[in-house]
Amino acid sequence: MAILEVDDLRKEYGGFTAVEGSSFEIERGEVFGVVGPNGAGKTTTLKMLAGLIEPTAGTAVVAGHTPGEREMQRRLGFLPEESPLYEEMTAVSYLEFFADLYDVPADVATERIHDSLDRLDLEHRERRIGNMSKGMQRKVAIARALVNDPDVLIFDEPASGLDPLTTNYIIEFTRELSDEGKTIVFSAHNLFHVESICDRLIIMNDGRIVARGTLEAIREAHGGTEYHVYATTDGSDGPAAADSPLEVTEENGQYRHVVADMAAVEAVREAVEAGGGRVTDIQTKTPSLEEIFLEVASEPEETEA
Ligand SMILES: Nc1ncnc2c1ncn2[C@@H]1O[C@H](COP(=O)(O)OP(=O)(O)OP(=O)(O)O)[C@@H](O)[C@H]1O
Numbered sequence: 001m002a003i004l005e006v007d008d009l010r011k012e013y014g015g016f017t018a019v020e021g022s023s024f025e026i027e028r029g030e031v032f033g034v035v036g037p038n039g040a041g042k043t044t045t046l047k048m049l050a051g052l053i054e055p056t057a058g059t060a061v062v063a064g065h066t067p068g069e070r071e072m073q074r075r076l077g078f079l080p081e082e083s084p085l086y087e088e089m090t091a092v093s094y095l096e097f098f099a100d101l102y103d104v105p106a107d108v109a110t111e112r113i114h115d116s117l118d119r120l121d122l123e124h125r126e127r128r129i130g131n132m133s134k135g136m137q138r139k140v141a142i143a144r145a146l147v148n149d150p151d152v153l154i155f156d157e158p159a160s161g162l163d164p165l166t167t168n169y170i171i172e173f174t175r176e177l178s179d180e181g182k183t184i185v186f187s188a189h190n191l192f193h194v195e196s197i198c199d200r201l202i203i204m205n206d207g208r209i210v211a212r213g214t215l216e217a218i219r220e221a222h223g224g225t226e227y228h229v230y231a232t233t234d235g236s237d238g239p240a241a242a243d244s245p246l247e248v249t250e251e252n253g254q255y256r257h258v259v260a261d262m263a264a265v266e267a268v269r270e271a272v273e274a275g276g277g278r279v280t281d282i283q284t285k286t287p288s289l290e291e292i293f294l295e296v297a298s299e300p301e302e303t304e305a
């Protein structure tokens with residue numbers, strides 16, 4: 001059952017359309033990626049889901065509640081791209097303050113806060129937030145999104161601009177939250193992170209969704225898997241013409257035949273051997289999300305995945 005339903009969500013600023021009629025659903029327990037270049041409309045979309053900005057049209061429903069409803073706020077945790085933190089407070093007092101805003105009983109809050117900070121491996125938690133490193137501040141912001149023990153977490157660029165170790169920590173922690181049954185909507189510039197933890201994703205460009213689905217489905221719709229068959233050039237008649245490879249190039253003294261399926265791999269192998277050559281290597285090539293992203297970001301319309 002969908003825990004988050006987005007129907008024709010649209011945001012205009014004056015005459016400028018930041019998000020143009022997005023519709024999608026997110027299932028309970030999914031990690032759902034929102035990907036796109038700068039200015040694509042990711043943050044605007046996430047803020048509308050969190051009820052922080054009013055859509056111009058359309059609706060977002062989280063666990064049966066519309067943004068702004070108290071019950072919806074209780075069920076949702078939002079990590080903004082840039083989280084303003086109260087620099088004079090310590091991490092713990094800051095988090096206790098927010099837990100109180102959510103009416104979390106003090107003893108429950110204390111346990112929950114220390115549990116989150118332990119799991120995020122935050123040291124020096126009695127230090128003033130203003131004196132913490134960027135990575136430590138990000139961990140505090142993540143713990144803040146968890147003080148009300150929400151079912152749905154919306155993370156806008158959770159690990160952007162952090163060192164690789166802190167980034168890994170945050171990605172791993174996000175994965176653990178998902179394993180515990182939380183639904184997570186996650187935007188990121190680093191496509192490797194999206195690729196490593198998201199079940200499904202949308203790719204946005206210029207306010208529109210240009211691709212959607214599982215990574216495999218998006219891959220399939222945008223080139224799918226290719227096989228590269230390398231063959232010797234010595235003593236052969238030349239590259240195999242069998243079953244018309246998609247592409248043949250000569251590389252480092254070998255022919256590289258690009259084909260689309262295993263049957264074509266076999267046909268190339270037979271043709272190479274019949275011509276006096278030998279297959280030296282076969283490699284499977286799946287386009288990275290990065291490559292797909294560059295392709296779809298330049299397409300005007302959504303392709304069905
Ligand atoms: N308050 C605002 N007033 C006017 N235009 C805005 C406002 N907020 C966002 N925009 C514009 O809406 C478009 C989408 O912005 P948004 O922040 O959602 O993009 P994004 O995909 O999150 O980008 P980034 O990856 O750079 O954070 C941009 O062109 C942005 O300039």
